[in-house]
Amino acid sequence: MSRLPLRLRLTLAFALAMAVVLAAVGAFLYARVGTTLAEQLDQNLETRAVALSALVHERGVDREGGQLSADEGEGFAQVLAPDGTLLASSRSLPRGPLLSEAEAERARTGSFFLRRDPGPIVTDEAARLLVIPVATKERTLVLVVGASLEDRADALEGLLTQLLVVGPLALLLASVAGYFLAAAALRPVEVMRRRAAEVSSERPGQRLPLPKANDEIRRLGETLNSMLGRLEAGIARERRFVADASHELRTPLALLQTELELALRRPRSPEELELALRSASEEVERLVRLAEDLLVLASSDEGRLPLRLTRHYVREMLDSVAGRYDARASAAGRSLEVVAPDDGIVTGDRLRLEQALGNLVDNALRYGAGTVRLQADPENGSLALRVSDDGSGFPPEFLSSAFERFSRADVARAGGGSGLGLAIVDAIARAHGGSATATNRADGGAEITLVIPAAVADVSAHRPLI
Numbered sequence: 473m474s475r476l477p478l479r480l481r482l483t484l485a486f487a488l489a490m491a492v493v494l495a496a497v498g499a500f501l502y503a504r505v506g507t508t509l510a511e512q513l514d515q516n517l518e519t520r521a522v523a524l525s526a527l528v529h530e531r532g533v534d535r536e537g538g539q540l541s542a543d544e545g546e547g548f549a550q551v552l553a554p555d556g557t558l559l560a561s562s563r564s565l566p567r568g569p570l571l572s573e574a575e576a577e578r579a580r581t582g583s584f585f586l587r588r589d590p591g592p593i594v595t596d597e598a599a600r601l602l603v604i605p606v607a608t609k610e611r612t613l614v615l616v617v618g619a620s621l622e623d624r625a626d627a628l629e630g631l632l633t634q635l636l637v638v639g640p641l642a643l644l645l646a647s648v649a650g651y652f653l654a655a656a657a658l659r660p661v662e663v664m665r666r667r668a669a670e671v672s673s674e675r676p677g678q679r680l681p682l683p684k685a686n687d688e689i690r691r692l693g694e695t696l697n698s699m700l701g702r703l704e705a706g707i708a709r710e711r712r713f714v715a716d717a718s719h720e721l722r723t724p725l726a727l728l729q730t731e732l733e734l735a736l737r738r739p740r741s742p743e744e745l746e747l748a749l750r751s752a753s754e755e756v757e758r759l760v761r762l763a764e765d766l767l768v769l770a771s772s773d774e775g776r777l778p779l780r781l782t783r784h785y786v787r788e789m790l791d792s793v794a795g796r797y798d799a800r801a802s803a804a805g806r807s808l809e810v811v812a813p814d815d816g817i818v819t820g821d822r823l824r825l826e827q828a829l830g831n832l833v834d835n836a837l838r839y840g841a842g843t844v845r846l847q848a849d850p851e852n853g854s855l856a857l858r859v860s861d862d863g864s865g866f867p868p869e870f871l872s873s874a875f876e877r878f879s880r881a882d883v884a885r886a887g888g889g890s891g892l893g894l895a896i897v898d899a900i901a902r903a904h905g906g907s908a909t910a911t912n913r914a915d916g917g918a919e920i921t922l923v924i925p926a927a928v929a930d931v932s933a934h935r936p937l938i
Contacts (some may be wrong), residue, residue, distance in 0.1 A: 480653040486650035498635040509624045517602040521617040525606045547619035570616045579603045579614040611829045641838035660689050666936040676704050728755040777903040785846045786816040793829045812848035828900040831852040831893040860919035865912035
């Protein structure tokens, strides 16, 4: 069943539902008609019984020939004595009472209905009987009025035959209509499927056609089109990433090749060889850093950036980062400032967090000015790690793309950076379940904030660190 086309499955389901509905309607109609015919038959019997009982009460019973002379010609009737003795009967009935002695005795308490199966007394047809007491001048007699059930049975049989003929035909027509209805409903899906088969990365901008009706299929198409847009954006980012990475790798490799070729072109003194090797070593170091940064970002993209979560003091971590850049800041005539609570604790991967903070301090020393501040503040159960400087800040158009890979401000492009530092900061923040933001301070300078959720704890009880 699950291997059938969807339109056939919908048609079969519709046919099954229609079969159940038609069967239920047919059964209800059959029962209702049967009940109506039975009620009409009982009403006719009551009407005839009232008329005959009036005649018997006024004229008595004609015993001549044992026939009921007041018979109206519809159905049959009998008049019995209280002990069940037959006094008068319709001409269509054989001789013999319709009631037993007990049933005749029961008639003295009131009227009631009976059913008689085919037999020698009621001929070959089932009959419906109405038994009522009739008071005369001399005594109380029993009047039995009956009618054959053959007409009712014939009517029900004819109705059943029509239902058995019309029902399957209606089911067939409804199933055919259901098939075409399902095909019409699924036609937009088929159109979208054909267009989806033509979508490829070589022809960007293609979208699935949407039906005019604002229904579930249109919403599905809109969702798929949004997904195609996200996929195209992702492919474009990956292509740009590969192109930028190739460009970034080409520059140090070309410089390294040039240094080596110059060193080998003619005999060199030891001092010249040392200078060439130092220059080549710098380019190799740059290549190593770039390769490591690319590996970090690739691991982040796959959702498996390794983290070793530990609890450690925030102030120690910030002091450690500041200590590594203190000599460089002093050489440039600048200073580093750490502002953090002495007892604040952060839970996270210390090496990754120091890597992110180190990238920010390096950017601040490279492109900023004035004092570089490393600050930690608790915010709503989270820890905000901020690095700021007193320089000119970021260009406004750069803020929206600051954390994209190989995205660099104009002032940064002249400094030889790879453009991956802020992207790594964002990846580390997201790996910790947090976020990174870049802003320009109101009083001048750039500020980048890492928010690590649920990472700050009170250490007033001096709990041991893990």
